[in-house]
Amino acid sequence: MSGQEETAWSASSKDSKKLPKSSEKLASEPSNQPDPDPIVQAEDLPVNQENLPYRESTIPPWRFAFLCVGLCLGLFMAMMDASIVATSLYTIGVEFNDLEHINWVALAYSLAFLGCSVFFASMSDVIGRRNAFVVAFVLFFAFSLGCGFAHNMATLIACRTFQGIGGAGLFSVTMITFPELTPKKLKGVIAPLLGMIISFGGILGPVLGGVFTKYASWRWVFWLNGPLGFVSMLLFYAAWPKAEHLPTLQQRSWRDLDFLGSFLVVAAAVLVTFAFQSAGTDVEANNPWISGLFIGPLVTGSICWVGLFLWQHVFERTWPRKMAAIPLGLFRNHIFAAAALHTVFLGFAYLAALYAIPLRLQVVNSKSPIMAGVMMLPMLGATGVGSVLTGILSSKTNRLFETMTFGAVLVTLGLALESTVSDSQVLEQKFLGFLVLLGLGIGMINSAATIFTTIEAPIPEHAPAQGIIAQSRMLGGSIGIAMSSAVLAGQQRAHLAGVVSLSDLQDLKEAEQRLTPAQLTAIRTAYNNAFTETMKVCAIVTGIGVLIALGTYRHGRVPLGDQRAQQVKAEIERRRAERELDVQGHRATRVVV
Template sequence: MKKLIVIMIGLCLGTFLAFIDLTIVATALPEIGTQLNAFDEITWVASSYMLTATALQPLYGKFSDIFGRVPVILFALVVFMVGCAICGAAQNIMTLIIARGLAGIGGAGLISLSMIIVSDIVPLNKRALFLGIFGGIFAIASIAGPLLGGAFTDYVSWRWVFYINLPIGAVTLLVVIFFLRIPHPKGSMLAKLRKIDYLGTFLLVAGIVFILLAILWGGKDYPWDDKRIIAFFCVGFILIIFFVLAEIYVVPEPIIPMTLFRSRNVCISYVNTLLLGIAVLGVIFYLPIYFSVVRGDSATQAGIKLLPFMLGMVAGIAVSGVYINKTGRCREMVWVGSVIATVGAGLMTTLSVDLSIGHIIGYLLILGIGLGFSFQTMLMIGQSAAEESEVAVVTACYNFFNVIRGYPRATLAASPSAINTMDVTDDARHQFMEAYVKAISTSFIPLIPMMGVTFLLSLGYKHVPLRKDLTGGAHG
């Protein structure tokens, strides 16, 4: 048990680094742009990490089946740390952007492999408690990222936004090397290289990159109806269609077997995690703007006021983990969680300039608890519907759908709270706040039907008894 705890600490630290790097640069971007004299390109400092971390997410499951869990997570960790070291030492914006993309390649593996390894060493009926920890890590990292980024930038240097990953990553590296013992798959390196689905890998990564670039540029750099945005979407979806056809008819060992999508539980979990991911980031990135505009809070103060949401998610994850561990049942947690989340989303649409902080805390707790009930539970349901040898691919794809939702652009680092210091009349200031809060509260309206859809889809889950032993392909 002590060894398992040490392994969990190491994997959690690695996952924390990968998650926090999605958001930690947001508050550092203005200073980076000033020091490197590159305001026009700073968006790519955030986007390059997101592109590689998202696009490569589905690949790590199959690669770990071919080469083993330990070699692949060591590769991911070393690549991540090298990328971060180069980021911290970068003297120009192009070096920083390329290094962020390199770090994203490793970050994608840290997220997926940590969950895959836990799924290897913990029986399915006990897995909810351990996998739930990663959900809590995501919640903590999402809120802590901008806070730490701002603190390092204000009091030390923006370069420590990246350097801080090195000592923490070193702990994970030592844990993996000295404590993680999982059997390696048999075969020569040449035989393993032949198993790689090169065609599928190219088509999938290229398709995802085109779609993500369209999402990143659309509505910001170009109008949504711009021919370049439309072309990128079209090319991306065509490549994804070719990928699916290649996996079904051409590739002997597909990187993502299409047979997985015959499982009702797997498909529902993928759709639902996409919807939940949108809800989580909607709160994390829009509520600080509300606190900034209405209450004049700093980034640190706004982040602290998101703690009820994070604590609600952690509590929901913990309760669902205990319930699943004791009963061996998962569906009920998603049913209850999606109903609570729907109520929470509805309450969030009532934001106003005069709403008390007590009401806001209550609303965030309700929404956080509802999302927490479902967050890792749906991964458990997906894993239970798959063969043990398919768990790695199912997990990697689940994480892909969870992160594909997109991330805030550099414009979110702007300070709309400047209205509080501008030389305008109180009436004009109040009208501005009213308009801003109306826009923010309106942005939560889509969450209501989305959480409702999550509930309706979850009714289609088929109960599958959770396995009590470790069978199938656990490879190191």
């Protein structure tokens, strides 16, 4: 783009002849025009002629099917590892004789994931989607194995951090690549599929973690990514389409990246989240919200957020043709802005519930970790139904506004009803029914948010838009988990101080054998109260989310296919205008995917 040097890469005439006839119809100039400027070709991406400014994917169905499996496995692993250690933490802490720092096994992954989602999305515009996926996979695969072979807590936490960076890349690149490579006739099914994978990964994580920890070893929680990752990478690399079938995107150079903005994104997101998580997991402090470990990172992170948006404003005015870390133009579209903000609120409730529900089933209702996970299956199934329903409802007419709003209402209703469940040790059947409402709403919202991001963001900004949505979900979720932990810690201080020791709370299953009935009743009361308060807070948050979802309404809506066609037309016109500026300035623009 602007300021970009002329490249030395060139296209062969053989590659030019491979361009399909369907793509030639998009030509903006006669085919006999001279080609004065060099054309760029990336190893994994096709070259476009000067008279072919934009082309959509023409990948064969069989190749897309295999590629789909490879990408879905990568996305599933990234989401699964955000929650899979939930049922393994105590076992890990006992083996390493370090229960004090055990929460960092979970926090390291989520903070790294949160911090790197946007940067990985931007980086994929520089090195190409395929290369970005491979880099993310290598990081995730290598450090997953490293986690499994770790012999002390410090090594495990370090490996989890780099695994989280890889997970952020797998998530972001998959969410970007799928809409770009999906054949036109299948675009309606991709968003529901992605919504299901995101939800399934999060919900199945604790189930699989409990199974491996009980019947094998906690190390298999991480080693599981070995065979899954091998299949994912094999299918992805083998099925990557040939150059002539890929859509044409404009590749950036490293100098086009906003490194200061990317740093501020990481610092702002990680520091604010770290502040809430530190306060939420501090069980022993009487008032963790006034401690320096909370106030310091929160204030610094807030300053970074302000600095980020000020810098983005300066960056876009000074270098309008470079790539801002957070394109402010996206937020001038009230629909995208509302969808992104709503994702923060949904992520808050979704991940908080994902951790609180199995914990309640285990402590209050005396279920095993495996059975607690199995009882999440109604929510899992409903999530799949909600994702598919979103695709069906908007297959011909754009009903995303209604879908997201109604989904938010269902989630709010499900959370509010969960707060009414009694503290009886015998589980009430309505508990599982309320999970169905919760899962149905989550599935509808996740799919709607994915579609909104695809159709509302201009084609050149698809990558940062998907990164923003990924980061929004994890930002809200991390704060939600911290809130849930803080509520539980408050209940423990209020009801269990002097009644039960901290070591007994860390392993309730073993402690049950030596605790008195009165102590067990106090524990169940504290945990049930914490669950009830958590569900109420989450219901309030998603209730606000219902109001935010109203901001996704658009006057004069058109079918999704027509809106996508308008995007393509706008991109063709943008490239034509940009090309004219480049010719006038005697600059060459690299046009690749």
